[in-house]
Amino acid sequence: xxxxxxxxxxxxxxVFLNExxxxxxxxxxxxxxxxxxxxxxxxxxxTNGGSGEKYKGYDAVHGAIATVHVKKADIGEMPxxxxxxTLDGEMFIVDSCVEHTGMLTIELKANITGLDGAGxx
Numbered sequence: 001x002x003x004x005x006x007x008x009x010x011x012x013x014x015v016f017l018n019e020x021x022x023x024x025x026x027x028x029x030x031x032x033x034x035x036x037x038x039x040x041x042x043x044x045x046x047t048n049g050g051s052g053e054k055y056k057g058y059d060a061v062h063g064a065i066a067t068v069h070v071k072k073a074d075i076g077e078m079p080x081x082x083x084x085x086t087l088d089g090e091m092f093i094v095d096s097c098v099e100h101t102g103m104l105t106i107e108l109k110a111n112i113t114g115l116d117g118a119g120x121x
Contacts, residue, residue, distance in 0.1 A: 008101050012071060016103075027088050028068065028075050035070035037087065066092065068106040072099055079106055 016036070017023040023034040066087060072078060079085055083094045085108055092108035 005101075012101075012103060016069070017071060026068075027086070028070060029079075029086050031075055033070060033074040035068055035074075038067040038069075040065060064090075064092070064110045065095075066108045068104075068108065070104050070106070072102055072104050075104070078104060 015021060017034045019025070019034060022036050024037070025032055026035050026037055028035065068087065078099060079094045079097045081094055081096060085092045085094050085106070087108060090110065092110045095107040095109045097104055097106045
């Protein structure tokens with residue numbers, strides 16, 4: 001490997017996926033591994049098809065989204081669109097997955113039914 005690729009690989013473990021810095025242990029499809037999980041804050045707004053219009057959900061249906069950053073080697077094969085995917089025991093669907101220098105960014109979505117919105121991640 002080149003010196004640059006070695007440095008990137010070292011940074012992946014020593015900085016980005018360092019438990020003392022950014023990463024936390026999560027269970028991804030039955031595998032415990034260090035990763036970074038992002039989810040929208042209350043300030044984030046979902047939009048409808050990128051039109052800028054706020055998403056207007058249906059009564060008793062709620063959604064959840066999450067973005068997972070994980071080392072590809074830690075979860076084995078790369079997830080594919082529309083695949084079932086569990087995050088800490090909660091069922092999601094893979095919306096997209098891309099790889100960059102050995103790291104995967106996995107976009108997940110879930111529909112949660114129920115009047116109280118319970119059961120979501």
